[in-house]
Amino acid sequence: MTDKKLQLFILPYAGGSIASFKRVVDLLDPVIDVVTVEYSGRGTRLKEPLAGSLKEMQEDALEYCLKRRDTSLPFAVFGYSMGSLLGYEILINKCIPGELVRFFVAAEVAPQTRALELRKEPNPTEERVIERAIGLGGLDERMLSNKRFKDIYVRPMISDFRHFFEYQFNDYGTKINTDATFLYCEKDTALESVREWEQLIEGTYDYYEMGDNHFFINQHFEQIARIINGKLELL
Numbered sequence: 001m002t003d004k005k006l007q008l009f010i011l012p013y014a015g016g017s018i019a020s021f022k023r024v025v026d027l028l029d030p031v032i033d034v035v036t037v038e039y040s041g042r043g044t045r046l047k048e049p050l051a052g053s054l055k056e057m058q059e060d061a062l063e064y065c066l067k068r069r070d071t072s073l074p075f076a077v078f079g080y081s082m083g084s085l086l087g088y089e090i091l092i093n094k095c096i097p098g099e100l101v102r103f104f105v106a107a108e109v110a111p112q113t114r115a116l117e118l119r120k121e122p123n124p125t126e127e128r129v130i131e132r133a134i135g136l137g138g139l140d141e142r143m144l145s146n147k148r149f150k151d152i153y154v155r156p157m158i159s160d161f162r163h164f165f166e167y168q169f170n171d172y173g174t175k176i177n178t179d180a181t182f183l184y185c186e187k188d189t190a191l192e193s194v195r196e197w198e199q200l201i202e203g204t205y206d207y208y209e210m211g212d213n214h215f216f217i218n219q220h221f222e223q224i225a226r227i228i229n230g231k232l233e234l235l
Contacts (some may be wrong), residue, residue: 004033006101006232007075009065011083012036013107013155013215014164015133017043021080024217027225032232033136035068037061038085042156050156054163058086062095076232080217082164084108088200091176102231103176103201106183106224107214110196113134115169129161130154136188136214181231183224188214206231 008028010021018036025034040060041050051057069075075098079087084105090096091103108114124132180201184194186209198205210220210229217224 003031005031005072006037006072006180007033007068007070007073008228008232009075009077009087009096009143010079011061011079011087012035012039013081013083014160015153016083017156019043021217023221024228025224026230027222029229029233031099032229033070035063037067039156039160041159042152046152050159051163055171056162056167057163059087061086062090065090065096069096069098072100074101076100076104078104078106078228079108080106081108081214082160085111085114085164085167088176089208091178092172092200097165100176100178101178104183104228104231105176105180105194105197107185107189107216109189109193112166112169112194112199113193115167118165118167124162124165126158126159129158133157133161159225175200175202177202178204181227182207183216183227184209185211185216187212188193188216 010025012020016039018038021036025036028034038045039051039057041049051060075096077087077091077100085108087103087105091100131200147192177200180197180203182194182197182205184191184207188194191207191209194207208217210223
């Protein structure tokens with residue numbers, strides 16, 4: 001008999017891995033069965049090929065979740081940046097069976113807003129992807145001159161960012177039926193744009209502003225863990 005009360009699926013940002021969320025996961029309540037998705041081509045799946053498209057990434061992430069899904073437990077989803085878009089597509093299409101209790105969205109504007117922005121720059125060059133990653137605070141330029149680090153960390157990030165630009169918003173004419181928590185940095189994703197998620201989610205909402213750049217998870221992992229624990233402990 002399991003002592004777990006709920007499953008939490010974590011969908012990382014572009015270039016992220018299980019290791020990227022370890023400090024948060026280590027602080028989560030032990031009754032939460034945490035499944036951090038490891039995208040192909042990095043971390044524990046380093047020897048596997050990188051996904052060839054955003055659709056492949058989404059299908060791979062869903063398969064990863066379904067293999068670990070315990071349908072006797074309710075579940076929640078935590079998406080960070082690109083992971084929030086993948087989470088939205090998975091949840092709006094009801095791909096994960098069982099009772100959904102909360103959607104955590106971190107560092108990402110609403111899909112319809114993001115799609116409009118990305119449409120302005122289709123098929124970005126590698127240089128543009130790297131420039132964007134550096135601007136967001138997610139890439140140390142010194143890694144670019146180190147072949148080992150570039151192969152392990154930068155190559156997956158470049159691949160993911162390119163797929164990120166493939167995102168297209170589809171109006172499904174329905175909403176995700178769940179409560180939602182939004183974590184954001186005003187300098188990165190303005191609250192006005194984050195609030196547009198409310199058009200896509202049927203439930204209650206709460207917002208937490210933190211940090212001073214896109215990757216506020218690196219400095220505020222303790223606060224993020226407290227928020228997750230607090231929102232899930234009443235279930």
